[in-house]
Amino acid sequence: MAVIKRVLNSIHLEHRKSTMDLATEVMPVPDRVYISVVQHIGAPCEPLVEPGDYVKVGQLIADTEAFVSAPIHSSVSGTVVKIDKIMSSLGSVDKTIIIETDKRQEVWEGIARPHIQSREDFIAAVRASGLVGLGGAAFPTHIKYNPKNIQDVDTLVINGAECEPYITSDYRTMIEDTENIVYGIRIIMKYLDLKKCFIGIEKNKPLAIKKLKYATKNMEGVTVVALPSTYPQGAERVLIHQTTGKDLPMGKLPADIGIIVSNIATVGFVSDYFKTGMPLISKRITVDGNAVLFPKNLRAPIGARICDIIEHCGGYTKPPKKILMGGPMMGRAIYNHEKALIKNNNAILVFDKEKASFPEESDCIRCGSCFRSCPLNLMPTEIEKEYHLANIEGLKKLKVSMCMECGCCSYVCPAKKQLSMINRLAKRMAQEGKK
Ligand code: SF4
Ligand code: SF4
Incomplete structure (x- = not known):
């Protein structure tokens, strides 16, 4: 029997997928990689290597026994030069294993296809x-x-x-x-x-x-x-x-x-x-945006810094104003290009001042576009109101926890209100039960 589906709200965006026909290139190994012990949602891993250790491609370098976690492997062969606390592209300050690469990409002897019976x-x-x-x-x-x-x-x-x-x-x-x-x-x-x-x-x-x-x-x-x-x-x-x-x-x-x-x-x-049997050590990403000379699809090692990736793409065409890890709707803006690639990054987008400028916000004209665009029929204007009142019960009634921060409401708003950002803060307020 055919499934009759309710039509969910959605919006039309310009796709701008100009890299669609660009086959994936493999990025050469940079001089250093910066591998954070936080590459996932859950508990951070602990480094299993020390400065001075020689590591190989695919070697386990960080792990934890915590339930919600995933081990981390070296993407390169080389020498661990330092374990430092650095703010990662996720925004938290975490231990980071810095490896000076020898460019030989020697593969760890323990790499083997898994034997699975159950x-x-x-x-x-x-x-x-x-x-x-x-x-x-x-x-x-x-x-x-x-x-x-x-x-x-x-x-x-x-x-x-x-x-x-x-x-x-x-x-x-x-x-x-x-x-x-x-x-x-x-x-x-x-x-x-x-x-x-x-x-x-x-x-x-x-x-x-x-x-x-x-x-x-x-x-x-x-x-x-x-x-x-x-x-x-x-x-x-x-x-x-x-x-x-x-x-x-x-x-x-x-x-x-x-x-x-x-x-x-x-x-x-x-x-x-x-x-x-090779663990997750590299990532296919799209590098694009009007401040990048040669946009590409790239397979880059985990831990490669944004600046090294951009250099491989010919460098900047203009001074970068905004660097996004991810897409323009849900990606995360990072404040400098020394942040390193982590497992879940799928794009690096770099825009100049003009493209990255924030339109000025004006008063709500009560057009209802934000509500009509929301795939979950949430009420962004009401959420905004309750957020400013710090009304946690009101936010819960408005089902703020369902908001997936997709950005549709902000995108369609003629008053250029930052509704999606307010929703994110309101969600946190409702979850934590305090302002
Ligand atoms: S960001 Fe939240 S409220 Fe706004 S459209 Fe997406 S799901 Fe709806
Ligand atoms: S889309 Fe913007 S202007 Fe229209 S009702 Fe929502 S907040 Fe107000």
Whole structure:
């Protein structure tokens, strides 16, 4: 029976995906890498190496026994010169392992394909690979793939929407690594005993849709869903709704409605790891923006600094005013280009003063556009009001915790109000129960 879907609000954005046809280049190893012990949501890892140690590619260099965590491996061969406390691109000050590279890229002797015979082996291998959500969430994948009610989960939803402007790294994964994705789906469905898989891809990527449809045509239970080219199709709640027709209730996780959601690059990496045994040490990213000389899709080592990545892309064309790690809607602005690449970064965008300028805010004209654009039917103006009153109960009533900070409300507001930022602060206020 066909699923009748309610249409969720979304907005039209200029896609600006000018790097779409640029095949992924491999970035040469820089002189130093800066590998933070916080590369995921959860507990920080502790360094397992000391200054003076020689490390090899793929070697475990930081780990913890904390439940929500993922181990960290060296992306290079070279000598650990320092373990320093540095503010990472996540904004926290964390221990950072600084490695001077010898450019030989010697591979650690312990690299071996994992031997898997059971679901438990599979989950353990995913943890050992250091995998976290590569679409931006950075949640440890072995936890996501092992919910308490795994016996009730039967569906894998794969996010290939890549709905943010500029970013094309997932698109290149779908074009360049199609077979890898197919193998990753097979392994995940087999070991998690999932019966159905939906791959959601925006219609503005017809070649990716065609390739994945062709590659999965004989796979039972696997469906490629062409999504509208509107934002934010890749947001978890929206994606689940658009692919399966199900609504994710407030306060529930996808597993509660029988679903595991995974980004397409995450699925591709599962395949890589099971074929080679090489843990997560590099990342495919899009480098773009009007202040970069040669925009590119790049495979860069984890720990490479933004300045080294930009230099590889020909340097700046104009003084950079804003550097974003991620897309223009949900990315994180960083204050200097010495920050290093971490596992969940999928783009570096650099804009000049003109592009990065903030429009001046004016009074609300009560047009209702912010409400009409919100995929979750939240009321940004009411949230803003309750936030300024520090009314925590009011914020809870307005379901502020559901806000996914997609930025649609701010984008459409003719008064240029920073609603999404207020929502983020209001969410924190409601969570912490204090101003
Ligand atoms: S940022 Fe929050 S309130 Fe604004 S449109 Fe997105 S989900 Fe709705
Ligand atoms: S979109 Fe902006 S101007 Fe319109 S109601 Fe919302 S806050 Fe007010």
